[in-house]
Amino acid sequence: AQKVTQAQTEISVVEKEDVTLDCVYETRDTTYYLFWYKQPPSGELVFLIRRNSFDEQNEISGRYSWNFQKSTSSFNFTITASQVVDSAVYFCALSEGNTGNQFYFGTGTSLTVIP
Amino acid sequence: ETGVTQSPTHLIKTRGQQVTLRCSSQSGHNTVSWYQQALGQGPQFIFQYYREEENGRGNFPPRFSGLQFPNYSSELNVNALELDDSALYLCASLASRGAKPPYNEQFFGPGTRLTVL
Numbered sequence: 001a002q003k004v005t006q007a008q009t010e011i012s013v014v015e016k017e018d019v020t021l022d023c024v025y026e027t028r029d030t031t032y033y034l035f036w037y038k039q040p041p042s043g044e045l046v047f048l049i050r051r052n053s054f055d056e057q058n059e060i061s062g063r064y065s066w067n068f069q070k071s072t073s074s075f076n077f078t079i080t081a082s083q084v085v086d087s088a089v090y091f092c093a094l095s096e097g098n099t100g101n102q103f104y105f106g107t108g109t110s111l112t113v114i115p
Numbered sequence: 116e117t118g119v120t121q122s123p124t125h126l127i128k129t130r131g132q133q134v135t136l137r138c139s140s141q142s143g144h145n146t147v148s149w150y151q152q153a154l155g156q157g158p159q160f161i162f163q164y165y166r167e168e169e170n171g172r173g174n175f176p177p178r179f180s181g182l183q184f185p186n187y188s189s190e191l192n193v194n195a196l197e198l199d200d201s202a203l204y205l206c207a208s209l210a211s212r213g214a215k216p217p218y219n220e221q222f223f224g225p226g227t228r229l230t231v232l
Contacts, residue, residue: 037223
């Protein structure tokens with residue numbers, strides 16, 4: 001079974017629209033870490049955020065915000081007022097507390113922002 | 116820029132050959148992980164090295180092996196290449212206080228695109 005599910009394969013939005021990327025995870029560990037990465041066409045994964053399982057506070061960083069809900073095992077990512085530069089593939093990842101050396105990545109969501 | 120470099124950028128090999136991919140981590144980063152990313156997929160964990168010892172392995176056969184050196188560089192070796200080995204190979208480095216989590220962010224390199232014909 002997939003530990004991280006990103007059900008949205010591709011999303012297209014018009015510039016300045018808001019967009020939410022969904023991430024659902026599965027783990028039996030009580031301690032775990034969740035991440036979002038951005039992968040532009042160049043291929044390099046760019047770190048966006050890390051969340052640990054004990055901190056359910058939502059976070060906002062500029063146009064980016066993250067909604068962590070343990071009750072639904074979700075860690076969704078919202079981009080407000082999207083820009084063309086946001087076009088990339090976004091990955092959600094999970095690292096478990098007991099075997100945290102392995103990051104489990106979802107299959108990614110390809111976001112295209114149309115000018 | 117993450118300070119992590121990989122070489123070569125692209126590589127073409129034929130089935131059955133062997134390949135060595137290289138990664139240079141940030142200074143002070145004692146942990147390096149390697150991932151395989153097939154087209155349209157998320158990265159899959161191959162293995163991790165901590166202070167030059169293997170520290171965890173994903174579901175990859177023994178023909179995938181690695182080395183980590185004291186100068187923060189590392190290698191991924193793949194023997195007996197198969198067509199399905201065609202992928203983007205990513206290395207990621209981080210500074211770890213030990214072999215166990217929690218981890219801070221991993222810094223990924225730009226990857227090596229391997230094509231097996």
